[in-house]
Amino acid sequence: MPKVVVLPGDGIGPEVCASAVEVLQKVAPDVQLEYHLLGGGAYDQTGSPFPDATREAVLSCDAVLLGTVGGAQNSPWNSLPRPLRPESGLLQLRKALGVYANLRPVKVMPGLESLSPLREDLAKQVDVLIVRELLGGAYFDPRRAIDGDAAYNTIGYSKLEVDRVARVAFEAAKTRKGEVTSVDKANVLEVSELWRGVVQHLHDTEYPDIKLEHEYVDSVAMLLVKTPGRYDVIVTENLFGDILSDLAAVIPGSLGVMPSASLGDGPGLYEPIHGSAPDIAGKGIANPSGTILSVAMLLRHSLGRDAEAKRIEDAVQAALTEVRTPDLGGKGTTQELGAAVLARL
Ligand SMILES: NC(=O)C1=CN([C@@H]2O[C@H](COP(=O)(O)OP(=O)(O)OC[C@H]3O[C@@H](n4cnc5c(N)ncnc54)[C@H](O)[C@@H]3O)[C@@H](O)[C@H]2O)C=CC1
Numbered sequence: 001m002p003k004v005v006v007l008p009g010d011g012i013g014p015e016v017c018a019s020a021v022e023v024l025q026k027v028a029p030d031v032q033l034e035y036h037l038l039g040g041g042a043y044d045q046t047g048s049p050f051p052d053a054t055r056e057a058v059l060s061c062d063a064v065l066l067g068t069v070g071g072a073q074n075s076p077w078n079s080l081p082r083p084l085r086p087e088s089g090l091l092q093l094r095k096a097l098g099v100y101a102n103l104r105p106v107k108v109m110p111g112l113e114s115l116s117p118l119r120e121d122l123a124k125q126v127d128v129l130i131v132r133e134l135l136g137g138a139y140f141d142p143r144r145a146i147d148g149d150a151a152y153n154t155i156g157y158s159k160l161e162v163d164r165v166a167r168v169a170f171e172a173a174k175t176r177k178g179e180v181t182s183v184d185k186a187n188v189l190e191v192s193e194l195w196r197g198v199v200q201h202l203h204d205t206e207y208p209d210i211k212l213e214h215e216y217v218d219s220v221a222m223l224l225v226k227t228p229g230r231y232d233v234i235v236t237e238n239l240f241g242d243i244l245s246d247l248a249a250v251i252p253g254s255l256g257v258m259p260s261a262s263l264g265d266g267p268g269l270y271e272p273i274h275g276s277a278p279d280i281a282g283k284g285i286a287n288p289s290g291t292i293l294s295v296a297m298l299l300r301h302s303l304g305r306d307a308e309a310k311r312i313e314d315a316v317q318a319a320l321t322e323v324r325t326p327d328l329g330g331k332g333t334t335q336e337l338g339a340a341v342l343a344r345l
């Protein structure tokens, strides 16, 4: 029996996770679920945002489903020492799982083009996979400090770290249009020069049939929302990928519909790309689609159940034609949208 560890987390995390778990149980009733703590709530209960019990559970399961972590801007969690903050719990989780490649698909679902600010003909062309490096760069580099009146962080990458995530992008491109855009800032950053060289070398030696372009992140930020149809697979470092994927969430209509899969050599981690949304937490109006679609990615990537994954994606698409939460301009609740998805399964 496959085991999935569920980490509802903070804010809207438990709300969107509840809908996603109902969907998982409906399409894969054999999956065994185990709930654990992560984030601010975990700190409050155990003194750690990533308790040992959670670490042990995620390392011995088939996949992890995560809601979100973090508090509001004035949350007492934000004045904790950084390693104790909810977001550090999430980073520690990713590190423990070794999930170095974060896949963030951006699509306008057929029939839902009106939700996109793009012209309908442009919206129909969007099918981008952002492959974000997830364990390196500024979020993890130990060269960081607040030093009196100054502070610094460092974006460091080794060749190995770049090679392994670029490989994921090239492999993904093989199953898609066969195009990879590597996004960097090589006109000013040494780390980007190394990144570009590694990606180019891997391309030339192992993936010569894939079309490879290198583009600067500032220009991609503009083109990604203006003419996203020009991209197939985008591969980029951690911080650029974090920002570009939230930006890309404008395209399907809301951050709330964006799922993700984080993959490495062990159990995969599946989570919506949004945060804990303190402004709407507890109101029952969060859009659960991103988390439900993350369940589809879990079934596809960790359990090899493509047919069930597709059923969920079709059900979300159909449900959204009828029920919309406020982020998509509707009046629906999390529960109503979740129920509409279940009804179609
Ligand atoms: N993976 C994670 O757990 C992440 C956690 N965070 C944390 O979340 C907290 C809030 O961060 P924010 O910058 O406000 O980003 P956020 O992603 O939580 O929210 C940004 C905006 O999008 C809306 N939104 C997000 N998800 C939604 C959904 N499913 N349905 C409807 N509307 C949704 C929110 O209401 C808000 O207006 C912070 O503590 C931050 O550190 C932020 C990003 C990722």
Ligand SMILES: CC(C)CC(=O)C(=O)O
Pocket (backbone or CB within 6 Å): 087, 090, 091, 242, 273
């Ligand atoms: C809160 C951060 C650690 C994570 C984040 O924004 C993300 O992974 O998208």
Ligand SMILES: [Mg+2]
Pocket (backbone or CB within 6 Å): 242, 243, 246, 273
């Ligand atoms: Mg983010």
